[in-house]
Amino acid sequence: MRAMEIPIQHGARVIVTGGTFDKRYDAIKGELTFKETHLPAILEQARLTLPLSIDIRLLIDSLHMTDAHRQGVLDACRGSPEGAIVVIHGTDTMVQTAEVVGRARLEKTVVFTGAMVPYSVQGSDAPFNLGFALAMSLALPVGAYVAMNGRVFSWDNVMKDRQEGQFKERLQGSVTPRRGP
Amino acid sequence: MRAMEIPIQHGARVIVTGGTFDKRYDAIKGELTFKETHLPAILEQARLTLPLSIDIRLLIDSLHMTDAHRQGVLDACRGSPEGAIVVIHGTDTMVQTAEVVGRARLEKTVVFTGAMVPYSVQGSDAPFNLGFALAMSLALPVGAYVAMNGRVFSWDNVMKDRQEGQFKERLQGSVTPRRGP
């Protein structure tokens, strides 16, 4: 029975930490800052029908993320009642935080995502990335992943190419055959 | 090795058939019509790094879709060199076309998606749905699925609730445990 094969959909959790995804333009200061997360607006736009709990943990630039912050993200993942978790994170140190969570070998699927262009800027990749990451959190086996711009990477084989603004495999030839039917 | 577990990412295919996703406002006629697909614009916005081939098959309202059209979609899926396929489709008869593809039992993962609000309208669910469906096409086992607004359904257990504008399971209690680690 094919209906047996799809993953449970009892819900997922999104943990917000900030990053470009959540930057807003401050008209008085004339710069991009953090005020509140765009997540509820994006979820309304997505017309989400999946039960989703939201944990707004941090709203910071990921360059300012300390070891204590990363430990906090790990604790939030560990404490999550949902096994499918998306972490919204700045792209600059997303790989480091994914490593902290990955090494903990939780029995959960934790997918890190973010945006190269803030949601508040026209033509942002935030809604696409959030949809992509949420699906991966529901469908992939337990583990920690980075999902950006249509690709997903295991936490132990990903890097950000700052010149091109893209995430890539760190090692060559590590991509493996898909799990069969 | 966890890096071994993620699905191959040799690329995916998007088959366009039209639907609300692709409607545009015609300022002269004063109504929503089809002119060209928004897909390239959405993919540019998504900053897609995954190789993706695009097959623009139809640009019609799914209420106008005939059996011949559905057969054409099935043929397009069958002929696709990529095993991960997203079909952009109008929501009104998405379930019927998914059934035609599902019954064919292709050795491919075919995920139907669309939008409740056109991409050209502010606050569209199109980018989120496309990201979600693309991830599902990469991560789910072979089969035909409908993926909308954060949920994914097997082709043989899904219906559109027209009153609420939501997709739901057709049968009760059919959701099954997620595949374990």
Added chain:
Amino acid sequence: MRAMEIPIQHGARVIVTGGTFDKRYDAIKGELTFKETHLPAILEQARLTLPLSIDIRLLIDSLHMTDAHRQGVLDACRGSPEGAIVVIHGTDTMVQTAEVVGRARLEKTVVFTGAMVPYSVQGSDAPFNLGFALAMSLALPVGAYVAMNGRVFSWDNVMKDRQEGQFKERLQGSVTPRRGP
């Protein structure tokens, strides 16, 4: 003294009647309908500092506008405490309503405007047209005008070219020299 020459800015009034300007996409019905005016959202986006009173009179397609409706618009203009008035109106019969107001020769500046693309659709002309019309209501002598897409016309010399979706002079050669310094 140049500072003496600019018009008073004690405020203006916007009378809403509906039209394309205010259409919204209804995701359940799958069509553009009226629900509530976009005017407050546009004014917030415009960061308006001018005192502005809003009179939401109608929310209809201008093809459905009757003589009684037009008389109601005239009454609203006549009763306005502000001498600078913008009327948001559907483009199809904007000229007829402007004529009703124009013939009344009120001691007010009434500028009709609207949109070729709804505010809720990406790339709408609504914010530009509203800014343009508001300025004309403050700066032009008393009279009734139609202001669309960067041009302003006297009520007695304007027509909508339905083929091109543009407003034009009805008579040739009637454009006159600008008032001098």
Added chain:
Amino acid sequence: MRAMEIPIQHGARVIVTGGTFDKRYDAIKGELTFKETHLPAILEQARLTLPLSIDIRLLIDSLHMTDAHRQGVLDACRGSPEGAIVVIHGTDTMVQTAEVVGRARLEKTVVFTGAMVPYSVQGSDAPFNLGFALAMSLALPVGAYVAMNGRVFSWDNVMKDRQEGQFKERLQGSVTPRRGP
């Protein structure tokens, strides 16, 4: 004849100097920078039917504007064949450049405008301000003005309130009666 009273519409000129209006998000650098002007995109959105010539003079932050730059803007105004001129300018030193143009007492109507939020950011005031300023350039007597967020000021009586992000009169009680019918 009322048709005689509206200003000529032989066209206008827009001189671009940059400012917040024209900032774009650079996804690689992660900050707002200048790349090219948004003006053509805004004019297309505005469905402009008025002949308009565009002079892209500068694309800089107005805090970096020198006396030589301001002299260049004045020269561009002086050399303009059109008598109705809009200058797109950063808000921080808009008043200073308007003063340089105002003191020159050109026989033209020059209206300075800009944006508090870049056009590329959702909810920008740029389209509204451009429409408002263009109308003022067509309708006001010759002189130099600052037009922002629904208000227009003579160059010799305007200041930017940086705390509130608003333009205001510099002197009290200088607002004068509107020109009568």
